[in-house]
Amino acid sequence: MKLKHYFFSLLLVYYFLHIFGFIFGFVFEPLVYFIGEHIFKIDYTFEVNGYGSGDNTYSYLASFCNLLAAFVVAFPVTFLLNKAKNIQVIQNYFFVLLRMYLIFFMLIYGLSKIYPMQFPPIGLQRLEQTYGDSSPMGLAWSFMQYSQTYTAFAGITEVLGALLLLSRRTMTLGALVLTGVLTNIVMMNFCYDIPVKLSSSHMLLAALILLLSDYKRFINFFVLNKEIKAKIHHNGFENGEEPKAFFLGKVVLKAFFAVGITTYFTIQYFSYKDEMEKKPLLYGIYEVVPSEENTATYRSFIFDRYDTGVITDTNYKKNIYSYKVDTKTKTVTFDGSQDTTAVKQVFKYQKTKDELILTTTSAKKIHLKEKKGEAILLTYRGFNWINEYPYNR
Incomplete structure (x- = not known):
């Protein structure tokens, strides 16, 4: 058996399994979990779906199984290659x-x-x-x-x-x-x-x-x-x-x-x-305007695209929410936070030329001023042909 033929067969079988692995998934899946549990002694739960990650435990174990299978299958493939014209x-x-x-x-x-x-x-x-x-x-x-x-x-x-x-x-x-x-x-x-x-x-x-x-x-x-x-x-x-x-x-x-x-x-x-x-209706970054009327609980609110919002409290703790704006009732609801410690919050809103006013369920008003583009250096700086000095901040 020629070593170069075996190496070629190894690559051939491995990439075939790698590319078309989804076809053999029903065969390999039980094997992947068996190897993970009994050979690598993995004691935590893992899933086939990486939810956007290609480096999840299952993917590494599946690649290992593909490699093992390739080492074995490469022998008969090499034998056939040696006889090929x-x-x-x-x-x-x-x-x-x-x-x-x-x-x-x-x-x-x-x-x-x-x-x-x-x-x-x-x-x-x-x-x-x-x-x-x-x-x-x-x-x-x-x-x-x-x-x-x-x-x-x-x-x-x-x-x-x-x-x-x-x-x-x-x-x-x-x-x-x-x-x-x-x-x-x-x-x-x-x-x-x-x-x-x-x-x-x-x-x-x-x-x-x-x-x-x-x-x-x-x-x-x-x-x-x-x-x-x-x-x-x-x-x-x-x-x-x-x-x-x-x-x-x-x-x-x-x-x-x-x-x-x-x-x-x-x-x-x-x-x-x-x-x-x-851009959503309330799109922007809003900072709480300090005043006696304003509650001290909040520091800033972000209304981003794709119904994603962030509420930052005075301790700089950020809670990420999905939010919905109801234009009929003039309310905005923050729900589905990624932080399990955060709770659902509902506000009445009033948008004026200079500020956004949110009213809590306890009738406390929060006056917010929008952070304008020029205050965000990364997006405002732009491209400059001439720089007399490095603008490195």
Whole structure:
């Protein structure tokens, strides 16, 4: 048995299980929980759903199971490969699998950055939060959310790499682009504790496999300064001629990736664009105006997008709520707090030109003054071609 054939079989089986793992979920799920309990001695409860986290316990255990299965299944696959007439054909189709895998996710992540869906504008709650109160992921998110132009640029590089992978002629260039892009993404995920470390590492490894498949030509061109010949692609068909049905299938698949996913994200974005940009009725950051009439319980109120509100008390304790405004009864209700110690609160509201007045159920009035844009340096400073001195605050 050739070691390089076994290593190739290992990668082939592992990525097949990784990409199509959802199909075998009903088989692997009991095994994952068994290994977690009896091998790793995990004594806490964990779920299949990571609720947005790709680094949950189940994901790591599932990857471990995939690796174990790949080590075992790679033996019979290697035996078959050793008997294959042209192993390069199988290798090329494995590269097709990796290309489709990368194209799919890079287009999704890239387009969600070009259209500000993954990183929408910074919320008011985040603007009022101190650096010290930010999580590492929250800090990274704020960085990306600040400049939609930079975020769109990052998305364009991901889409560019994906589109280059659509053709085998530009596959190596696409793998080179995505290796650089994904290296930055993986470093950011690890250094800022963003919970997609596992999935992004799989993507980076896939890009590296595609890139290293052409390592000899790379060395000849970049190191040895030698002339390189065109790479011959083996499709496994007689005389290298593809049947029309096979060719049309490739065209449809490429159209799905290049046009279908792009069209889907474009429709999604413009369908929700107005709703995303719409500001709620009481939108803003309001600070309590000190007075004898005002109650001493509250310090500030935030009415953010997506019905999210924050009430800060005089001890600087922030309670995050969902809120609803009833324009008929002129009431605002703060409910569903993420902090179990917080209680439901209902206020009557009155909006004037200069202030917002909230009235509690005990008839106490809270006078609030809106914090204007110029008071928030991050959003007010803007871009400056000329800086006589560094404006670093």
